[in-house]
Amino acid sequence: xxxxxxxxxxxLNATTLSAVPILLAALGELFSERAGLVNIGLEGIMAVGAxxxxxxxxxxxxxxxxxxxxxxxxIAINMIYAFCTVTLCVDQVVVGMAINILAPALALFGYNMFxxxxxxxxxxxxMERIQIPGLSAIPYIxxxxxxxxxxxxxxxxxxxxxxxFFKSFRGGLSFRSVGENPQAAETLGINVxxxxxxxxVACGALAGMGGAFLSVCMxxxxxxxxxxxxxxxxxxxxIFGRWSAVGIMAASLxxxxxxxxxxxxxxxxxxxxxxxxxxxxxxxxxxxxxxFGSRHAGPKANGQPYYRESR
Amino acid sequence: xxEPKESVADADAADAAQSYVDQDxxxxxxxxxxxxxxxxxxxxxATESHPKVHFLITNxxxxxxxxxxxxxxxxxxxxxxxxxxxxxxxxxxGLMTKTKSIGFIGGAKLPMTLTKYAAYLAAAQKVTPGxxxxxxxxxxxTDASLGARLTENWIAANDVDVMWGDxxxxxxxxxxxxxxxxxxxxxxxxxxxxxxxxxxATVVTSTVIDWKIDQAMDEIEKxxxxxxxxISADMSNGGISLGKFSDKVPADVQDKIGxxxxxxxxxxxxxxxxxxxxxxxx
Numbered sequence: 001x002x003x004x005x006x007x008x009x010x011x012l013n014a015t016t017l018s019a020v021p022i023l024l025a026a027l028g029e030l031f032s033e034r035a036g037l038v039n040i041g042l043e044g045i046m047a048v049g050a051x052x053x054x055x056x057x058x059x060x061x062x063x064x065x066x067x068x069x070x071x072x073x074x075i076a077i078n079m080i081y082a083f084c085t086v087t088l089c090v091d092q093v094v095v096g097m098a099i100n101i102l103a104p105a106l107a108l109f110g111y112n113m114f115x116x117x118x119x120x121x122x123x124x125x126x127m128e129r130i131q132i133p134g135l136s137a138i139p140y141i142x143x144x145x146x147x148x149x150x151x152x153x154x155x156x157x158x159x160x161x162x163x164x165f166f167k168s169f170r171g172g173l174s175f176r177s178v179g180e181n182p183q184a185a186e187t188l189g190i191n192v193x194x195x196x197x198x199x200x201v202a203c204g205a206l207a208g209m210g211g212a213f214l215s216v217c218m219x220x221x222x223x224x225x226x227x228x229x230x231x232x233x234x235x236x237x238x239i240f241g242r243w244s245a246v247g248i249m250a251a252s253l254x255x256x257x258x259x260x261x262x263x264x265x266x267x268x269x270x271x272x273x274x275x276x277x278x279x280x281x282x283x284x285x286x287x288x289x290x291x292f293g294s295r296h297a298g299p300k301a302n303g304q305p306y307y308r309e310s311r
Numbered sequence: 312x313x314e315p316k317e318s319v320a321d322a323d324a325a326d327a328a329q330s331y332v333d334q335d336x337x338x339x340x341x342x343x344x345x346x347x348x349x350x351x352x353x354x355x356x357a358t359e360s361h362p363k364v365h366f367l368i369t370n371x372x373x374x375x376x377x378x379x380x381x382x383x384x385x386x387x388x389x390x391x392x393x394x395x396x397x398x399x400x401x402x403x404x405g406l407m408t409k410t411k412s413i414g415f416i417g418g419a420k421l422p423m424t425l426t427k428y429a430a431y432l433a434a435a436q437k438v439t440p441g442x443x444x445x446x447x448x449x450x451x452x453t454d455a456s457l458g459a460r461l462t463e464n465w466i467a468a469n470d471v472d473v474m475w476g477d478x479x480x481x482x483x484x485x486x487x488x489x490x491x492x493x494x495x496x497x498x499x500x501x502x503x504x505x506x507x508x509x510x511x512a513t514v515v516t517s518t519v520i521d522w523k524i525d526q527a528m529d530e531i532e533k534x535x536x537x538x539x540x541x542i543s544a545d546m547s548n549g550g551i552s553l554g555k556f557s558d559k560v561p562a563d564v565q566d567k568i569g570x571x572x573x574x575x576x577x578x579x580x581x582x583x584x585x586x587x588x589x590x591x592x593x
Binding site for chain 2: 271
């Protein structure tokens with residue numbers, strides 16, 4: 001009991017911190033999969049987003065410019081995916097893997113150019129935390145939950161907006177139609193190709209933003225491998241969250257909780273085998289996928305190339 | 312001319328070395344003993360085909376790490392005195408802690424990591440009896456957020472106020488957590504380069520390592536390099552030292568540290584038994 005009470009603030013803080021980049025990337029993936037595009041290249045897009053946000057934030061001294069640049073970079077990288085999968089109808093998994101190899105290498109190349117022998121460029125700054133008056137004073141949970149950076153609050157505000165978009169907006173319904181049956185959607189006058197490209201823009205932007213969170217909110221540095229599998233976890237949370245924004249948020253928070261628990265256990269049980277604790281979030285991911293991983297629940301045309309002339 | 316290759320994956324380490332061999336460079340330096348396990352073939356071939364190419368691998372014990380090498384003719388290693396390094400950090404930590412609670416993060420659970428921590432805690436306890444140590448030896452070298460969260464947890468749960476790290480980027484995260492907790496009351500000891508100063512609010516000093524590359528180059532020029540010799544980096548030859556102090560270390564504490572540094576350098580501060588007493592508990 002002592003362990004949980006003393007570690008609770010750290011666990012809760014880690015829960016939100018760990019959840020946000022996954023949530024952002026997973027919301028991007030939601031746009032993509034709702035339009036029938038399984039994008040496993042999130043990991044690579046996040047890496048580029050993390051580097052660009054770090055470098056632009058450092059150069060300009062304005063972290064929000066860094067975030068904006070990461071969004072643009074994420075979109076640019078994902079346009080490669082869009083062109084290959086939508087225009088050329090190349091296998092989505094193959095292109096996603098290629099993005100995962102190409103993008104981190106580009107980011108590392110850019111980092112080496114940016115830092116080089118100038119070690120002053122190796123460390124940046126992180127965004128200020130914003131304490132929500134009143135709520136942040138709640139014992140134990142106040143600070144960790146209501147004392148986050150603005151980008152974290154924005155990520156959570158996106159959840160109802162995305163839900164509303166897919167449920168109540170004509171554009172959202174068009175996305176869903178394209179993901180379920182693009183041929184039928186085309187006959188209704190929906191421009192399937194355009195929807196898929198728009199989905200890739202949204203996916204790239206949100207995954208880039210998720211990467212930016214890692215280098216301007218979580219830590220003040222960029223390092224090769226900074227994403228550490230979060231892009232793949234985001235893919236799993238889309239499935240676990242049953243392709244709904246609220247479900248994705250719950251799955252991201254649950255992953256964040258287990259990640260926070262892992263760190264608290266590592267910190268407090270020095271002599272125990274650390275690797276066992278490190279496995280906790282990933283074991284949870286596998287278990288969640290076993291129980292909730294049926295792809296039958298997802299968009300029916302997910303992962304399939306769309307040939308405009310085919311009926 | 313120096314041409315570095317960074318972030319070389321283990322699988323590419325031999326190819327990276329071979330590309331330098333093909334360029335006939337004078338000296339190829341492997342920064343870390345992970346290179347010892349993948350360079351055996353390259354070193355053996357280069358000894359025949361490019362006898363003027365020399366290899367230097369840091370943090371490597373020839374008896375342990377080079378046992379399967381066919382030839383050591385063009386190879387030397389550098390071994391730092393980790394007990395001295397740990398003792399220097401421990402003395403600073405012991406004198407700077409107000410809560411008698413200090414932390415350490417290591418990237419990998421290697422014998423040398425355990426030695427560093429054991430000397431660190433033993434030294435801290437010697438200058439300030441009752442100091443408690445908190446550690447994590449398997450944080451890796453890249454996840455700065457893990458360093459931040461581990462340190463944050465130790466600060467919240469165990470009142471840790473001084474940290475020393477051996478985990479590269481993870482240490483950046485640790486410093487971030489210390490700064491958030493208050494840079495006037497929470498301190499970091501950096502390594503292996505001297506980074507105390509502006510922009511590093513929590514760093515009070517650094518344990519500095521000089522890998523003695525200059526010594527290796529001198530030996531090459533004189534034609535004395537090779538035969539698997541080990542270059543020792545310790546306080547006697549400037550291989551290990553304490554960096555500059557920040558203004559958060561009071562003058563009287565700096566004087567005390569200076570006295571202890573002399574004892575450590577002279578080998579009369581910590582005994583091997585005292586270090587082993589801590590190491591045996593890990």
